[in-house]
Amino acid sequence: MRRSVLGLLTVTVLLGASACQTVPKPTSDSTPPTLKWHVENRTNSTATDIVGSGTVSGKKGDDFRVTLLANDPEGIKKITMGGGYTRNCAGNGLGQTGNGDYAGQSQTLSPDAQGKVLTQIFLIQSISPDVTCSGGFTWQGTSIGLNGSGTNYFSGTTNGTLTISVTP
Secondary structure: OHHHHHHHHHHHHHHHHHHOOEEEOOOOOOOOOEEEEEEEEOOOOEEEEEEOOEEEEEEOOOOEEEEEEEEOOOOEEEEEEEEEEEEEEEEOOEEEEEEEEEEEEEEEOOOOOOOEEEOEEEEEEEEOOOOOOOOOOEEEEEEEEEEEEEEEOOOOEEEEEEEEEEEO
16 A cells, blocks of 8 residues: 555656646647556556557446646647546346446646746546446446547647446
8 A cells, every 4th residue: 555655646746747847839849749648546556557549447346547648848738638438237138328428628728928838738537437227237347438639839639548448
């Protein structure tokens, strides 16, 4: 437990330090931003980093905290994150699905009074997977899909997708 608390503290300090780095607003930028998903399974105290797009797995009862980081050494202008889930249930030879959305998040930045811009920005989403089924049905799994994007000051955009697959 002490190791996971220390690891979380280290990640938090690094995120805070790197998010405050500024550079002069660029006059051009030919490279798009990079995206990194930091997925914490808060139930079993593990973390996974995924660059671009990818998948992580979890079990019933796991709660997650997802941080999407957008980075561009020449300056990041905008970050977005949103998505939803599909829950699957079965019983008596029948299937039942349910789905929902996670509220979209977006943050757009502007240069400060000195014409400097941030090089990194992040958004955070807490997720407690829906594992409920109505009468007579048994939960079979939940698939969570998050979509993110980062855009720099010259409209260079990178998109990424994170899938969290939760099973019994």
